[in-house]
Amino acid sequence: MEAKVSPSIARAKAELLAGGAVRIPQDFRLPFLPSRSTAGPGAGSTAAVFSFGETRAKKSISRDEGDFELSLDENGMSILRNGEVLIAGVKIVPTVYHAPHQAFINIDSSCVMDCKFCATPRLNDGITKNLTDQKIMSMIEDASKKDDFLSVSFTSGVPSTPAMTVKRMAGLVSATRTLLPRTSIGVEPYATRPDEIEMLRSAGADEIKLNIESFDRDIFDKVCPNRDFDIIMHMIIHASEVFGKNRVSSNIIYGLGETDENVLEGVSVLANTGAVATLRALRRNQYNISELERILGALVPVTADRMLHLAEEEKKILQSHGLTTLEFKTMCHLCLSCDIVPFWDV
Template sequence: MPNKFGKTLISHLPVSSPVTEEDTRQKAKLLEIGEIFIPREVDMPCFASHSTAGPDTGHSAHAFGFGDSRVKISLTKDPDARLRLSQSGGDYVIYLDGGKFIENVKIIPLIAHAPNQAFLNLSGECRLECAFCAMPGPGGSTVGTLSTERALNIISINFRSRDFRAVALTSGIPDSVEETNKRLTEAAGAVRKLYPRIPIGIEAYFEDLDDIQELKDAGATEMKINIETWPRKRFEKACPNRSFEITLAALEKAVEIFGRGKVTSNIIIGLGESDDDIVEGIKHLTGMGVVPNLRGIRLGPSNQEKLEKAMGAMPERVSAKRLLELGRKHKNILEMNNLSTRTFETMCFTCKCCDIVPMVDV
């Protein structure tokens, strides 16, 4: 079979056209609201994606394209939801509060959780109990685990798509961080053996920093280690079973192994922090060579009570205005540190659906 991928780790993805300010403003509003109602009479060309990890666990979603922008929105059964998808002939329209909001909408197929890549979760259970996460603890998932063999089957099916460009692997922690990383390393190695040139991203947690090198040796090309929030005192509330210091040390080690611009980390917006807190976190990570990813908090029945108890107040969805303002600051800090979201070939910065992405949306 001819190789579909480049010979180096430099991105060969086509450079997307600049997203207009109007497209970005509309995307930010969709992210603020976060859910859309699709009537039964609307003919959808593909199945919805079902999330098994993070705050969106248990939710189904579709990805929508408009202009040069794209966004992934959870589905709701509430016919009175603020966002509603309509269809006239073959054309899709998103309505906001009863009025036309975005016309000429396209439905983007999600290969396996994300466009153009298979983003696979090896376990839908996690014992870490982070406040924002809706993933159930050990024994609480109906999804269970994804074996290496099954993951390879999913990848092989999606490899046939001409739009398939990357693999990303993550996992909840159903037993121990050590055992989970062994499974991720095994899976990454199996993918690399079958697909020698495919970019492989890993989203993981670490206690033993030697695991990072083992994942690199197995075939991983990019790494995501989530700091989640800033500063330390807020991290300790949100993630009581994780170490702030070890997470930062793991990020530093990952940059040493994978290189600047090949390591990323989520910072969640909406956990009671100030904009100055977010900016401080961005500056700290970019100073290490890490490209942060800003993500608005997702709220639902499975995490609202946990969040209120852990953080001392109920978070609210992040406004479009705040997403845009922080997105612009984020971009400026990246540029000052000679970093870009465009150096990534896997995971969130190539998906571009769930966040305001610097160098793409702003």
């Protein structure tokens, strides 16, 4: 199956994702408010989503410095690297909440899991949003009135116990399903019991994301000290039975010292359960890199070549299992902005 974008655009996107911030002109006024995410790879940064060649990339932005530069002229916007055009025909697109076309809500930024790559619980109170359920539902109702709105997604830290977090998420899913009966809803919980998966499905969730994070067990134990690898795998298997084909996904983060073979073994294991891996390059930032390198040693930054190679190999594995990223209607495979997405970008 041909990708939605050209190889040259996929290469440019990978180069952009592998690099640092985009510097924007001091006098340039963004057409939309920037995104200030409290979850995901861009947590803690001020970012914008750049659209080009039928794909998107979400990048941190700065008025002062960056690996890339946004250039404006009579022909529109381009992204430059070292003074040369990397991507022409760029547009800045709005995020509904956190992502284009989605109200992707982080229910709670506090978390006891202490995953070493995650910036979310390390953000200060000025960045986190301390949302009540009432406020979240008001945000979703407002988002649903926007022309570019397509779906609702929920993620969350674990402020006390996984069970309490899932229960709160299920309540919000149920309220959203009542408010928006025909809207796709995705959930990204840390679930530890089969009945929690069933609770979310019964509440009205259409898709679920259960993150295994790393298939290297030694790395997993070091970077996810309060999570259980085997429980997560059992939840993924059960979720595939409950939600069905092309409705279950799982992050595999690479750039933590694992091999490509290990990453692709993880893709295959997930595919055997009916789940689709979301391959995500580690985002090195002020919140995670010192602790990660303390426990893992020096880490090699992920290159564009590695991003493209792993995505191309994942596509082959998914095809052999009759799986695709293109059927997802919520969360990361719809967003496109943080990863090289098989079937879309390659």
